[in-house]
Amino acid sequence: MGISSDVIRGYNDTIILCLLLDEPSYGYEISRKIRTITADAYIIKETTLYSAFTRMEKNGYIESYPGFADNGKRRTYYRITDSGRKYYREKCEEWKLTKNVIEHFIREGE
Amino acid sequence: MNTIRNYLESMFANLPNTPEVIKAKCELGQMMEDKYTELINEGKSDNEAVAQVISEFGNLEELGDALGISRILSEQNDTAGKTRQVSAEDAERYLADSSHYALLHGLATFFAIICPSGVILAGSLNPGSRTLMAVGGFFLLASVAVCVTLHVYSSLHMGRWSFLKDEPCTIDYATAGMVNDLRRSTHDSVILQRTIAILLFCTCYIPLVFLAVLDRRAIASAFGVVILLFMVALAVLLLTVSSSRVSSCSRLLDLSRSFTVSGSGTENRGRVVYKNSAVRAVMSVYWPTVTCLYLMISFLTFSWAISWIIWPIASVIRTLLESIFGTKGEQ
Structure with a gap:
């Protein structure tokens, strides 16, 4: 069974911010990490990723800066800002709450 | 890789030519290229890699808000039925x-x-x-x-x-x-x-x-x-x-x-556009008129040796008229 993109949509930002917590990164690397960490269960679409980048940059959660790939090609990198870290913490709290609420209604073995 | 580039170009072909759209196209192109390169390195065939990259691209409507073109995208959906796509064939x-x-x-x-x-x-x-x-x-x-x-x-x-x-x-x-x-x-x-x-x-x-x-x-x-x-x-x-x-x-x-x-x-092509509709009408029949004039004068007087001078004169006059009445560029 595939993952429902409707449910995960509200947490795309959280996923991306989490991956940026330790070090700056660029588009494809983030999408590859999401894929390997979830063991191919969630594959983020390029357009979803790009619209998340622009939205979060507009809100001031991340910053973009030009960098260079190993082969010398230009590439846009993203790093998390302080308000991005704050937003990430809020989202984590929100998820815990949500998870607790939903958990009450999940019955195994039905 | 060309298939991917063409795919991206055709997805963006009818979007307005703004900095946001161009930036999005470059960025998405980069992500797709990175993904394609890695899939090839993993040993996938060209066809498999292209198919996977394209199937995981997503759809443009998601970019609507990011690019400030939601209005245009929805307009395009409205006119999609009316606008006729002329195929290569x-x-x-x-x-x-x-x-x-x-x-x-x-x-x-x-x-x-x-x-x-x-x-x-x-x-x-x-x-x-x-x-x-x-x-x-x-x-x-x-x-x-x-x-x-x-x-x-x-x-x-x-x-x-x-x-x-x-x-x-x-x-x-x-x-x-x-x-x-x-x-x-x-x-x-x-x-x-x-x-x-x-x-x-x-x-x-x-x-x-x-x-x-x-x-x-x-x-x-x-x-x-x-x-x-x-x-x-x-x-x-x-x-x-x-x-x-x-x-x-x-x-x-x-x-x-x-x-x-x-x-x-x-x-x-730097086409010249005339704002005045009368001038536009005259200019649209300019060369046929000159041709008629040339043939008439030449046949009536049989002075073919000199009547060719009509062409350079006509072309000078046209250039003059264009610079006086016309505005260069499309739209």
Whole structure:
């Protein structure tokens, strides 16, 4: 069974911010990490990723800066800002709450 | 990788040419390229890699808010039913049809120009002979009939392409590229045809002059006039055929509008636009009028040796009119 993109949509930002917590990164690397960490269960679409980048940059959660790939090609990198870290913490709290609420209604073995 | 690039180009082809859109296209292209490279390194075949990259691209509607083009995207969905997509096959068929029927149009004009030659020859050979006159007259009527038939036939057949003019149509990026290549590849033959046509125009009076000088009989001059008519007719035929290829390619390329991303891929032809509608109407028949004037003056005065001066003068006048009344650039 595939993952429902409707449910995960509200947490795309959280996923991306989490991956940026330790070090700056660029588009494809983030999408590859999401894929390997979830063991191919969630594959983020390029357009979803790009619209998340622009939205979060507009809100001031991340910053973009030009960098260079190993082969010398230009590439846009993203790093998390302080308000991005704050937003990430809020989202984590929100998820815990949500998870607790939903958990009450999940019955195994039905 | 080319398939991916073409896919991306055609996704963005009808979006407005703004910095946000261009940035998004570059960024997405980069992500796709990174992904493709890695899939290839993992040992996937080219086809598999391309299929995976394209299937995981997502859809443009998600970018609507990011690019400030939600309005345009929803408008596009509204007009999607109305705007007709001209496929590559249609474009090829249109180009084939228009060169085919341009040849028929050219032949029609050819017959219209040579139609009096029978009467001219008959009149000078033996002015009293009714039989010869009848043959000449028959040739005239037959030529006119052929001319009208060809005109009507080709116009009726080209009528099925009138939607290119009347309805909003678009072509995708790959088709525009194909048409552009085609236009470039025919460039040399177009130049050759036009040069031959101009050469014919310039030299058409020479046989007449020679024949008239060498032989004082009326039949010699009449023969010279007939040769002249044939040369002019051939020149007009060549001009018709060569200009049809250029104009049909341009018509197709104009369908990808210049303010969209795919429009910027085609070269800007720097077309002159006239704001005043009266000026626009006059300018649209400028060259046909000059041609008529040239032929009329030349045939009436038979001063072919000097009448060519009309062309450079006309072209100077046109440039002047363009700089006074016209504004350069599209829109």
